Amino acid sequence: MFDWRDAAYCATEHVEAYTTDNLPEPTARHECTMRARIVEKLCGPCPVWRECGMEALQYDTRGVIRAGIAFPDVKVGSARRRLMVRLGLSVDQLQEKAAVPRTHCDRDHELVGDNVIVRKDGARLCRACSLARGAERRAKARAQRESRLALLREAA
Numbered sequence: 001m002f003d004w005r006d007a008a009y010c011a012t013e014h015v016e017a018y019t020t021d022n023l024p025e026p027t028a029r030h031e032c033t034m035r036a037r038i039v040e041k042l043c044g045p046c047p048v049w050r051e052c053g054m055e056a057l058q059y060d061t062r063g064v065i066r067a068g069i070a071f072p073d074v075k076v077g078s079a080r081r082r083l084m085v086r087l088g089l090s091v092d093q094l095q096e097k098a099a100v101p102r103t104h105c106d107r108d109h110e111l112v113g114d115n116v117i118v119r120k121d122g123a124r125l126c127r128a129c130s131l132a133r134g135a136e137r138r139a140k141a142r143a144q145r146e147s148r149l150a151l152l153r154e155a156a
Contacts, residue, residue, distance in 0.1 A: 009046035043068035
């Protein structure tokens with residue numbers, strides 16, 4: 001049986017390459033455009049972007065890049081609408097495919113018991129992935145601080 005995920009452009013890439021944590025933070029309109037261009041380049045040549053997009057709309061997709069659209073960790077409504085436009089769907093068609101609660105995160109961790117974080121808006125996030133992303137951000141910040149301190153010591 002054909003699984004579209006096997007044909008995806010990202011199938012051979014590391015999953016971390018497709019998280020929104022790796023994108024620059026938009027602080028101005030031109031930076032939002034830059035983010036969109038980066039995301040389009042990541043997914044641009046993918047032959048199964050449509051299937052990816054439909055799955056992203058069916059589930060509570062957050063914190064990842066799917067079908068050429070960056071889904072933030074919060075407030076994914078505008079990302080969902082942009083994807084609907086890209087797919088040529090109407091709002092009625094999306095409502096027919098009612099969002100199904102996720103049972104696994106994008107890294108295939110099961111979202112049950114202590115491993116699920118339910119936010120105020122009802123989003124179900126993976127605790128293991130959230131903790132790992134936080135540790136990665138802290139390690140990156142620590143490395144940057146140490147690098148700056150080393151440069152200052154060399155200059156002195």
